[in-house]
Amino acid sequence: MTPLRLVVVDDHPVVRDGLRGMLGTQPDLVVVGEAASGTEALTVVAATRPDVVLTDLRMPEPSGGTLIRLLMDRVPTIRVLVLTTHDTDSDVLPAIEAGAIGYLLKDTPREELFRAVRAAARGQTVLAPSVAALLLTRIRPHRPLTEVRLSAREREVLALVAEGKTNRETAARLYISEATVKTHLLHIYAKLEVPDRASAVAAAYRRGVLDG
Structure with a gap:
């Protein structure tokens, strides 16, 4: 099996060293680069083309949602997984809306972090419990809630996506084809x-389409 290629972005050397050492214990994960700022991250990601970028949010510019957008513009195939200490709405919402596949906090247990990285690489949404709770309570619809009407089946599909299920797993759970899920x-x-x-899950929580 080819290891998943990771880039770690954080402005604290101790954090980067810790993550590199921790991730290096897994045979299917390899850190191919690291960066201490948004500018450095763009250069490193362009050079290494990783599968997953594990990034903090608050650091030398560009940072936050701007960095995530730029990273995905440069390498559209990558998955950006946020790992930070901040779970306020001013941090979470821009990151998710910019395209982050997941949002974790730095107190995440190592085994959960490993699973999250693998899930992110598969395109599965990964959210820390506090982040999911924040999205549940942060309902700011762009239009009246009554105008967002999903069918019963669409709600079932979206609920499974929110749990991190793949299209194949969703299809198996609902006894439908992957094409139908898509x-x-x-x-x-x-x-x-x-x-x-990821944006669908975030929007569904904000608009009250998913109850959690």
Whole structure:
């Protein structure tokens, strides 16, 4: 099995060293680069083309949602997984809306971090419990809630996506084909006016479409 390639972005050397050492204990994970600032991260990611970028939010510019957008613009195939100490709405929402596949806090147990990195690489949404709770209570619809109407099946699909299920797992759980799952997701994206799975989950929590 080819190891997943990771880049670690954090302005604290001790944190980077700790993450490199921790991730290095897993045979299927390899840290191919690290960066101490947003500018350095863009250079390192462009050079190494990792599968997953594990990044803090608050550091020398560009940072936060701006950095995430730029990273994905430079290497559209990567998954950006936020690992930070901050879980306020001013940090969480811009990161998710910018395209982060997941959002974890630095007190995440190491085994959960390993699972999250692997899940992110597979395109699964990963959210810390406090972040999911914040999204539940942060309902700021762009239009009246009554205008966002998902079918019962679309809600079932979206609920499984929020749990981190893949299209294949969702299809198996609901006894439908993967193609049907993809079709439901396209309809969900259109109704919620979002581009991807992570944004759909965030928007659904904000608009009260998912109860948690």
